[in-house]
Amino acid sequence: MASPNQTIDKTIKNTKTVLDANNIPKVDIDFMNNTHFEELELVEKLGKQILDYQTLSETGNPENTQASEQAISRLLNNWLEHTIAHFERENKLMQDTGFPAYPVHASEHEIALEKLKNLISTWEKNKDIVQLADYVFTFWPDWFNTHVNTMDMMTAKFAVMNGFDPHGTPDQ
Ligand SMILES: [Fe+2]
Numbered sequence: 001m002a003s004p005n006q007t008i009d010k011t012i013k014n015t016k017t018v019l020d021a022n023n024i025p026k027v028d029i030d031f032m033n034n035t036h037f038e039e040l041e042l043v044e045k046l047g048k049q050i051l052d053y054q055t056l057s058e059t060g061n062p063e064n065t066q067a068s069e070q071a072i073s074r075l076l077n078n079w080l081e082h083t084i085a086h087f088e089r090e091n092k093l094m095q096d097t098g099f100p101a102y103p104v105h106a107s108e109h110e111i112a113l114e115k116l117k118n119l120i121s122t123w124e125k126n127k128d129i130v131q132l133a134d135y136v137f138t139f140w141p142d143w144f145n146t147h148v149n150t151m152d153m154m155t156a157k158f159a160v161m162n163g164f165d166p167h168g169t170p171d172q
C-alpha cells in the first residue's frame, strides 16, 4: 500500500503547476480576465504552499509544519472570498445584460462555491494534504478551464454584443 507521501508525489508529478496564467482562455471583458488572472495567482501560491507543507512534514519539524498548515488555511480563506466576489460580479453582469442562460451559469457558480466551502471545512477537520492537493492540482484547473471556456466566454460575448463596455464593470 502506498504511503501518504508516495501518494502526494504521484498527485503532484501528474499535474506539475496549477495552471499557466497565460494559457487561460481570454474572454471579451477586461474585469473578468483580471479576476481570472488574480485567482490563478492566488491558487498558484496555494499550490506552492502545499508543496512546502509536504517538504516540511518530511523533515519532521512540527512547528514549521503547523505554520505551513496555517498559511494554507489563510490562502484557502482568501480564495473563498475572492471566489464569492468573482461569482457575484459575473452574476450581476448576466442580470444587467439579460443573459438568457443565466440560471445555467449561476448554478455552475453555486455548485463550485459549495465544493470549495466543503473542501475548506474538510481540510480544517482532517488536514488531509493529499485530498487538498488533488483538488488544487487536478479538479480545480479542469473545472476552471472548462468554465471560462464555456459559460464565461458566452456571457462576455453576449454582454458586449448587447452594448456592455468591454472595459467597464457591472457596478458602473
Ligand atoms: Fe469567471
Ligand SMILES: [Fe+2]
Residues within 6 Å of the ligand: 090, 105, 109, 147, 151, 152
Ligand atoms: Fe463564471
